[in-house]
Amino acid sequence: MKISGEALAGDAGFGIDPTAIAAFAHEIQEVHALGCELALVVGGGNFFRGLSGESSFGVDRATGDYMGMLATVINSLALQSALEALAVSTRVLSAIEIHEVAEPYIRRRATRHLEKGRVVIFAAGTGNPYFSTDTAASLRAMEIGAEVILKATKVDGVYSADPKTQPDAVRYTELTYIDVLNRGLKVMDSTAISLCMDNGLPIIVFNLLQPGNIQKAVCGEAIGTIVQARVTSGAAKRAVPRGTQE
Template sequence: MTEPATPIYKRILLKLSGEALMGDDAFGINQATIERMVGEVADVVAKGVEVAVVIGGGNIFRGVAGGSAGMDRATADYMGMLATVMNALALADAMNKQGLTARVMSAIGIEQVVEPYVRPKALQYLEEGKVVVFAAGTGNPFFTTDTAAALRGAEIGAELVLKATKVDGVYTADPMKDPTATRYTHLTFDEAMTQNLGIMDATAFALCRDQKLPIKVFSIVKPGALGRVVCGADEGTLVHA
């Protein structure tokens, strides 16, 4: 199938897990992996799409997770937020090296390192063609980066939240265990909730549903998938109102 050349989305929010940056490594950041992902983002930006990113911190926090056993939940969550800041800096650095202009905005104050999240400033950056990387989740413990993606997507007026995974969509069963599993091309929010498909955590999912903000689940490891998604090709699974 020939990839459509014209994007159907003007502004998107890409939700990247920290684990997506690991490649085949046990934890940390795989440089080849992050460079490949940034290349796909650059291709989308070149099409005129405004891109914001929310990134997780599981790849870095995984390296210290053993030491967090028994730790106060709020303290552990703040450590995870700091891990997302580290990932955001690495992602922005890779973007800048590939010719993009990236700005990191943090939900917690670390002004010597990154600028604080201010909605009007984020909108200005997007309108200028810069990629905005949102770090530190929502800035609050007990809320996931999925919730941060839903929140920031709604705040910036994104037309679509893209949940990047290692699987190319939502399936009727685990495709790694059941070869007969088939991919949903689209689902309504109510259908996904009824079938308990676990696309995002409940808070994030409810926010997207209430704001009528569609979610596209797709594979970030599949070459060219991001570009096909923004051009409306049959890629991944669309969850909509």
């Protein structure tokens, strides 16, 4: 599951909201109790983004991306603490070696933790600049043999336009990878989408802020938007008005 860093900031818009992260941890605990093997990738946008640093602070892109990776480590440690407060055994594996606070990322170690029933949090993206945490989520999902990527955001799916600025935007219930790439829809960046397309890994985009949605997604209920190789309806897409629940 990819969790947006901004979601951890709550209404403040920056940093970590203790109430928000505690609520997310509780939902993850409920899903973990179902017996699911759950791995998480957390963004760092509530602290820093490489692209914004390049434009706003004069930081070069590579340095800005590394700063963003460190922000994901902060978020990962906070989420680990929140989960372990609920007695959920958790391990943080970082693509950048920080031995004092996290284990180094090793694929076999990650899969072993999952087999032992631990929640695994992948920190520091891929460890390389110019790659987003969306791409990191796709890459790690392939490496551990995940069945699906759950893209947990602040909106309830993929829209034809920004629903905040265009009230008449419609939400897609189903899309193909090609739809997303051709239409330039804001699901994940094109590298992440292409990686999922090449390996046939479905993506479910849903609203993390709606209580119970993580469990609904894991249990196969129709929420948000699913992106996959073919749509089940036989059409290129299906859309519903904003805010409509199926």
